Amino acid sequence: MSGQSLLVPGNLSPTRSVPGNIRRPEYVGKPMPTPYTGAEIQDAETIERMRIAGRIAAQAMEEAAKLIAPGVTTDELDRVAHEFMCDHGAYPSTLGYRGFPKSLCSSVNEVICHGIPDSTVLRDGDIVNLDVTAYLNGVHGDNNATYLCGDVDEESKLLVERTREALNRAIKAVRPGRQVNVIGRVIESYAKRFGYGVVRDFTGHGINSSFHSGLIIPHYDSPHATTVMQPGMTFTIEPMLTLGTHEYDMWDDGWTVVTKDRKRTAQFEHTLVVTETGTEILTLP
Numbered sequence: 158m159s160g161q162s163l164l165v166p167g168n169l170s171p172t173r174s175v176p177g178n179i180r181r182p183e184y185v186g187k188p189m190p191t192p193y194t195g196a197e198i199q200d201a202e203t204i205e206r207m208r209i210a211g212r213i214a215a216q217a218m219e220e221a222a223k224l225i226a227p228g229v230t231t232d233e234l235d236r237v238a239h240e241f242m243c244d245h246g247a248y249p250s251t252l253g254y255r256g257f258p259k260s261l262c263s264s265v266n267e268v269i270c271h272g273i274p275d276s277t278v279l280r281d282g283d284i285v286n287l288d289v290t291a292y293l294n295g296v297h298g299d300n301n302a303t304y305l306c307g308d309v310d311e312e313s314k315l316l317v318e319r320t321r322e323a324l325n326r327a328i329k330a331v332r333p334g335r336q337v338n339v340i341g342r343v344i345e346s347y348a349k350r351f352g353y354g355v356v357r358d359f360t361g362h363g364i365n366s367s368f369h370s371g372l373i374i375p376h377y378d379s380p381h382a383t384t385v386m387q388p389g390m391t392f393t394i395e396p397m398l399t400l401g402t403h404e405y406d407m408w409d410d411g412w413t414v415v416t417k418d419r420k421r422t423a424q425f426e427h428t429l430v431v432t433e434t435g436t437e438i439l440t441l442p
Contacts, residue, residue, distance in 0.1 A: 273412055332435055
């Protein structure tokens with residue numbers, strides 16, 4: 158396990174502006190989004206728009222990830238993704254979502270999710286998750302990945318590789334007619350082989366014109382996750398695996414979630430649509 162010191166909050170830069178001609182999600186400037194009341198199954202035209210939004214989100218994440226290196230701030234990663242999305246006519250979905258102040262989430266080492274980009278300087282040996290969502294043509298595309306910064310210890314490398322594999326296995330389990338709990342069953346059974354914790358309280362979710370539609374996709378085998386997958390259903394799978402406990406604490410900022418034992422954690426995510434025979438990933442660059 159890396160001997161890095163624990164993360165502490167940094168300083169926030171001013172809120173980045175978005176050109177006025179770029180369409181905003183309905184929740185911008187409001188304390189919370191309007192609850193989604195539409196269908197979880199989307200038509201072909203909506204799915205095509207989600208492919209485009211998903212592609213922009215994946216490309217923005219790739220562009221930001223190119224800068225990951227010791228000495229770079231997480232705020233600089235946010236700047237790159239923000240500018241890429243705006244340059245392609247997309248709104249950064251996290252910016253202003255329930256008051257979130259930045260255009261991506263940057264979660265380093267023991268941060269499970271929702272880390273806020275700030276003056277934090279990446280160090281040699283860190284692992285950093287970037288979570289990028291783009292809103293374009295009235296729909297969202299959401300993805301994340303965990304990256305290595307410099308010379309990372311073997312235990313952390315394996316955690317990252319195996320978390321990516323957990324997502325891949327879960328995607329392969331998606332089939333119309335199956336309950337969504339098969340997704341968590343696959344992830345949890347794989348993670349248990351290595352003694353990893355599987356975060357329970359933060360999940361995958363339905364996504365379409367709504368950032369979070371209300372559909373929940375647990376990453377553990379939940380007996381309550383009985384929703385049956387159907388063609389046209391769109392949602393994310395985003396397992397969070399830990400080197401220790403799945404329990405967590407939250408920073409005073411109300412966003413940054415860290416493992417209770419402060420051991421490292423990794424995450425990967427794609428937005429998917431259920432097809433007649435399986436699934437299609439909508440967040441490919």
